[in-house]
Amino acid sequence: MRNAFADELTRLGDEDARVVMLSGDIGNRLFDKFKAKHAQRFFNCGVAEANMMGVAAGMAMNGLRPVAYTITPFITTRCLEQIRTDVCYHEAPVTIVAVGAGLAYSGLGPTHHACEDIAFLRSLPNMVVVCPGDAFEVRAALRASQQQDRPVYIRLGKKGEPVVHSGPLAEFAFGKAITMARGSDACLLSTGNMLPEAIEAAHALEKQGISAEVVSFHTVKPLDETCLSDVFVRFPLVATIEEHSRIGGFGAAVAEWLIDHSVTPRQFIRFGTPDAFFKKSGEQEYAREVLGLSGHQIAAKIADALRQG
Structure with missing residues (x-):
């Protein structure tokens, strides 16, 4: 993902002389x-x-298009006040x-883990929160961010993640999920x-005779409410899947949407990390x-829920 980001940024x-790159002393090569x-x-x-x-905030308020980049905890929790007050406000x-x-x-241990950032950033007014699923979504998200007149948070993996899409995403838009x-x-x-x-x-x-629809919710804020309305009507079971705490993350955002819109799901499962630091x-x-987030574990839990439901 990070290689796709660097290439698309270049x-x-x-294309645009306003684009400025700010680094927190990493990724120089x-x-x-x-x-x-x-x-x-x-x-x-x-x-x-x-x-x-x-x-970055000062540059943006003077007509530039700054892109600030570093490791997740250091560009979120370490400077949350500046994101809130300088950027979002x-x-x-x-x-x-x-x-x-x-x-x-x-x-590298809990100091470098980031399972709370979606919760922090989506609670800030004016912030768009984007979590691309592969390199093609990274490219599309970065390009779309430059068309926004508001702050955008793009949450990347590291490197070597599988490429899922077959090619560039011509119709990518924030707040519009992609059915895979x-x-x-x-x-x-x-x-x-x-x-x-x-x-x-x-x-x-x-392989177990269960037909599963897969949707890439690359945007956590704003949510694709049209998609949510559709899937909770059509499916007996809906699951959210994220590498983030179940507190305040994508699944929590969907749960909030269900409550706010008086939607009662038949079965709703949230896959995410627990309310604990991962110290192993x-x-x-x-x-x-260990955390039950691998594909085969997700499948087993869903299959069991469908049998019991």
């Missing part, structure tokens, strides 16, 4: 192409993320790009880098297995 820099072409528009702000966010068109969201940096596969027995609503796991779960369910030692795949 293209946007070629990643942006070699951008720096080679637009050296005067690349700023390494150092390990001073709060200052970087203030700089002023409706500054800053694109905040977080790398290594969820448990992508699992091996049609089904009739259950609907899997996935956000962010869990999309490949959702597709794996659908394949596992198919292991990489992302191991963490997902």
